[in-house]
Amino acid sequence: MLRLITSSLCVYCRRGPMIPTLHRARPCSSLTQKENQATVDALYSLSVDIRKVRKLKGWVLHQSPAYVSEAVTLLRGLGAEGSAIASILEQHPEAVLCSPEQMDAQRELWGSVCPNDRDLVGIIEKFPASFFTSACHHNNQRDNILFFQSLRLNKRIISKLMASAPQSFSRPVEHNQHMVHTLQEAYLSLGGQQDNMKIWMQKLLSQNPYVLLKSPEGLRENLLFLRDQGFTSAQLLQLLAKLRGFVTELSPESMRLTLDFSRETLGCDQAQLLEIVLKCPALLYYSVPVLSERLQVLLSAGVSLEQIAEVPTVLELTTQIVSYRIERLKAYGYDVRTGSLEALNGTKKDFEAGYGRLQLRRERPIFNPVAPLKTEE
Template sequence: MVQYTFFQVTGFFLYPLKHTYLVLFNTAALAKCKTHCYKFYTSCSVVPRENTSLLHNLISMGVDIQKVRKRQPGVLRKQITNEKGVAKFLQNKGASKQTIANIISRYPRAVTRNFDHLEERWRLWRNIFNSDLDIVKVIDRSPESFFRSSDNKNLEENINFLSSLDFTSKDLLRLFTTAPRTFSNSCELNKQMVKFLQDVCFSLGGDRPDDFVKNIITRNIYVFIKSTKRVKANIEFVQTALNLTDEEMLVFLQGPGVDILALSNEYLKMNFKNAEHKLLSLGCSQLDVKNFIINYVSVLCTAPSNLTSKIDYLLQEGIHLEQIVAKPGVLGCSLETLKRRFGVLRSIKYNFNKYGISILYCSSKRFATKVEKLCFVAKE
């Protein structure tokens, strides 16, 4: 049975009509017509073309266009840009043409910033940095830190807020150079993190929250670019896993434990469980595991396969587990370094039981000096 649908059509094709007509359409034919109309509309849709003038300018500046298309392709379709102005601005600040090309290649949206915005932002940064070239180095490494945000007022508020926490110019400079995204955060977000850390201090029985916050931030400046949810989860997991009292946790966080705050929670759990399993399987007690991790928190930042392979290799070379637990810093060396040093020490018949294993993870210069001294003693 053929189905029909009524449509109300008002005359408007050639000239306005005040009459309305009821038109009868076959439903199947209408669906077919609708499909063809959609395809026609889609094929005729206008897709903004890339700005050829912008393309020419960027290519002449040495910008990697393929990288731009991959990172922020929409920039190339903008009709109003300021690539020449941005290049001139950076050049006047001491940036080389190669540096400018690298900055724009990595963060194309930089070409949309106007001179007044750039000048004001530079002025704010310059209050912290010692020279224009210092700023150029940071922007070259992290262009988004300077160009991503257009809110200079927020930047100024962040600088004033962090300064109010008794951060010195040196502290702020370190934040800028190592974790510049801190200043791209909304000031409110940074305030939330500070409030959260102060609450952590109080919950653990501390009575100097401002000092606690400063200790945390200056020791791990990446905390500001992590969520309070992640930091909280990490604190709760480590305190439970290591069975630390509030007082122990308070001390731990302001010391080596601060490194765990910015880690992914899943990564932290995986590394902890791997280290715990490995040590317990070798005969360590739960207390040994606790002391080992407290004394060598870096183990929680080490991939499971790396930790396991290094412990196995040390045991294979005759190092006792007690020596590894007592001197966990040896696990900070790469497996290649350990193998190379064992080769050297084996050739001079080094006695690990007598002299210990500290020689395995000292600096290259100190290692060479110690080996030379041992060789001299052996000749005598």
């Protein structure tokens, strides 16, 4: 019977961008008791769902002045279609409160990191709040762009950072300089090569832009904890790369709970545990209740602890996915109790491809009269 240990760790709920919702009028606009009818009519003519705007951000409709036509002109100038413009203004109606001067300044700023207008429109469609932002952030945005350009990072990486983690560009550049320096220092101290550092940094930031918002001290503490567990410098560098910076979201206490639980449950010693973690770094950031639930599903299907230790990446799958895949494989004669758990792994596309091969193997004739006989069998 698996022992449940309570843990408050929840990585995924902290990943998303935390763009503050504006509940007050911007300095350049004033709040009126009645809705600004000109704004309502202009948005309605663009096929914007006014009911949705009223429900989620109705305060925008009470602002004056509003610059609906100017926002539309800018978006059309970038190549946005009517449906895209309506979607942008539904997601982020605050866009109409940006002054024309502010919009022009943002277009110029983003133009320095976006290859073309088409790419910029795509970014605005997905992250409108990152483009239509407060004018007070403009200087910080510019300084941060210059800083990342000084690192010779790819323009697409910089634009992705601005879009998905805009708060990291809205704050003073010193914060990002501190975190980047800490990451570079960790990379080199663990044996990383100076010549490869730019590529490593680009990959890390593109996979997890929110690493910039984390604490440099937290990163150092977590690496020291992992070193104390017995990981070598080379292994720590490997973990840092595989965890895509999510090691900054962990804490020594949460990792200790997870490692102790894994060691006790899988019945392995410390050296074996380290090998398991290197195969499946995700073990470090899954909470004990989550791991316990996933282990129980596998064990109830007849899978052994030895099989799980051999293919620990199966623990990255949710209980629903594991149960579904086990049943699918069972229908075509694959027994996870005796076969490799690798058959359960991978993305949906990977699994379906493997499942298709099993299906073909089952449907293939046992005897092919055209094929030569293999007498040695």
